[in-house]
Amino acid sequence: MHTRFFISAxxxxxxxxxxxxxxxxxxxxTEALSIADRESSLLAAQRSAISAAEETTASARELPDxxxxxxxxxxxxxxxxxxxxxxxxxxxxxxxxxxxxxRSDKREIRGRRxxxxxxxxxxxxxxxxxxxxxxxxxxxxxxxxxxxxAAVVDEQYAEADLQRETLQAGLxxxxxxxxxxxxxxxxxxxxxxxxxxxxxxxxxxxxxxSRWLGAESARPLAALPxxxxxxxxxxxxTHAENHPHLQTLERQIDIAHNDAxxxxxxxxxxxxxxxxxxxRGPQFSNMLSVQISIDLPLFQTNRQDRSVAAKxxxxxxxxxxxxxxxxxxxxxxxxxxxxxxxxxxxxxxFDDSLLPLARERAQLALAAxxxxxxxxxxxxxxxxxxxxxxxxxxxxxxxxxxxxAQLLYFLPQENQP
Numbered sequence: 001m002h003t004r005f006f007i008s009a010x011x012x013x014x015x016x017x018x019x020x021x022x023x024x025x026x027x028x029x030t031e032a033l034s035i036a037d038r039e040s041s042l043l044a045a046q047r048s049a050i051s052a053a054e055e056t057t058a059s060a061r062e063l064p065d066x067x068x069x070x071x072x073x074x075x076x077x078x079x080x081x082x083x084x085x086x087x088x089x090x091x092x093x094x095x096x097x098x099x100x101x102x103r104s105d106k107r108e109i110r111g112r113r114x115x116x117x118x119x120x121x122x123x124x125x126x127x128x129x130x131x132x133x134x135x136x137x138x139x140x141x142x143x144x145x146x147x148x149x150a151a152v153v154d155e156q157y158a159e160a161d162l163q164r165e166t167l168q169a170g171l172x173x174x175x176x177x178x179x180x181x182x183x184x185x186x187x188x189x190x191x192x193x194x195x196x197x198x199x200x201x202x203x204x205x206x207x208x209x210s211r212w213l214g215a216e217s218a219r220p221l222a223a224l225p226x227x228x229x230x231x232x233x234x235x236x237x238t239h240a241e242n243h244p245h246l247q248t249l250e251r252q253i254d255i256a257h258n259d260a261x262x263x264x265x266x267x268x269x270x271x272x273x274x275x276x277x278x279x280r281g282p283q284f285s286n287m288l289s290v291q292i293s294i295d296l297p298l299f300q301t302n303r304q305d306r307s308v309a310a311k312x313x314x315x316x317x318x319x320x321x322x323x324x325x326x327x328x329x330x331x332x333x334x335x336x337x338x339x340x341x342x343x344x345x346x347x348x349x350f351d352d353s354l355l356p357l358a359r360e361r362a363q364l365a366l367a368a369x370x371x372x373x374x375x376x377x378x379x380x381x382x383x384x385x386x387x388x389x390x391x392x393x394x395x396x397x398x399x400x401x402x403x404x405a406q407l408l409y410f411l412p413q414e415n416q417p
Contacts, residue, residue: 026222027213029140036136036212037129046125053118060114061107063099069276070095086281096276096289106265113258120251126244130409136212137405143205144221145398149391150198156387157191160184163380180375187380224401236333239412240326249322256318260311266304269295333410336403343400350393358386 037043074090081087164184209217240246271294278287297304365382368374 024219027140027216027219028222029137029225031222032136032140032209032213032216033133035216036132039214040132040212043125043128043132046121046128050118050121050125053114053121057111057114057118061111063102063107066097066099068095069098069274073278089280089284092278092280092287094276094278094289096274098272098274100270100272102270103265103268105268106262106270109258109262109265113255113262116251116254116258120248120255123244123247123251126413127248130244130413132212133413134405134409136209137408138402139205139209139212140221141224141398141401141405143202143209144224145394145401146198146202146205147221149394150195150202152387152390152394153191153195153198156383157188157195159383160188160191160380164188184380187384236337236407236410237330239410240329240333242412243329243410246322246326246329249318249325253315253318253322256311256315260308260315263304263307263311266307267297267300269297271295329410333407336406336410340400340403340407343396343403347393347396347400350389350396354389355386355393358382358389362386 071094072085073092073094074088076082076084076088076091085091085093164181168181206217271292274289274291274293276289276291278289280286362379362382362385365374365379369379
């Protein structure tokens with residue numbers, strides 16, 4: 001009776017620790033993903049990058065700002081009129097405005113480039129959100145199964161502790177061998193060590209979750225969803241081209257194309273206009289001047305042509321990077337799906353045959369021990385075998401869960417919890 005009360009107190013202790021209120025609602029995987037998406041500073045930073053790109057897009061097609069020019073021309077440096085602003089007829093105090101007129105096709109290319117940069121930042125937000133959901137799901141699943149395995153060990157410990165009381169009573173009555181009690185005590189210490197390891201894993205996952213969830217990461221976890229893989233898992237290949245990461249690289253190709261077009265447009269000169277008013281001494285007339293400047297791309301072979309070639313090489317680089325990323329994406333997605341399917345098949349085998357057989361073996365061994373037909377060691381070994389299979393089942397379920405979390409990155413978000 002006292003032992004059962006002690007075990008119950010141990011199981012309830014985590015719910016009574018500070019910072020983890022007993023009345024806190026369980027944290028589901030879906031809610032954890034929603035909180036992370038809402039509270040993530042990383043996503044907030046990417047949204048700011050999108051806002052910056054939107055502002056740049058609005059001004060990319062505009063002409064450069066005009067320039068105000070003022071100064072003094074032909075100021076005497078020596079002689080009787082040295083540093084005089086009014087006595088020499090060539091000295092002028094001048095003020096003017098200069099405007100550079102960039103060709104409209106160049107401004108259009110710059111505008112398209114800014115739009116592609118905006119699209120790239122938007123795709124990067126989608127990629128960051130997909131990676132965030134994957135990371136949060138992995139940590140949630142790690143904590144969930146670590147706590148489940150610790151609970152299984154707690155159950156085994158409670159049973160073994162009750163058996164220890166029985167053995168101690170049998171030892172006092174001369175009906176139990178000391179070796180049986182020692183074997184059980186070794187088993188108890190091993191269980192305590194294993195439980196400590198699982199609790200460490202759960203605490204570590206909860207600590208890492210706090211990066212995304214803050215104080216919400218301390219809440220107890222709800223049950224794992226029964227459907228661990230979206231029904232649309234066959235969309236892995238068809239969604240690859242539309243995945244945010246691949247779209248980011250596609251936008252980079254578009255940006256490289258715009259850079260190449262801008263390099264080609266540099267062969268067409270821009271021009272500028274300057275209007276200035278010059279004031280001289282009172283005995284001289286003031287002056288008005290108008291100047292026009294035109295770019296002269298005279299050395300295209302060594303300048304513009306080489307710039308175009310460099311930009312086209314960057315286009316090919318962007319294409320090659322996207323092709324490699326697509327292959328990597330498909331390979332990793334298919335490998336992850338293979339992991340999920342293998343874990344699912346093995347879990348089915350555990351449910352259908354391995355666990356029922358281990359449970360029946362443990363029951364028969366215990367019945368044989370109670371009937372005096374087998375030693376206690378055989379019953380304990382059968383029971384340990386059953387518990388080991390249950391832990392292996394949970395480890396397989398954790399592998400399946402990790403594969404599921406990884407698949408969250410590869411699948412469209414609208415098909416996810």
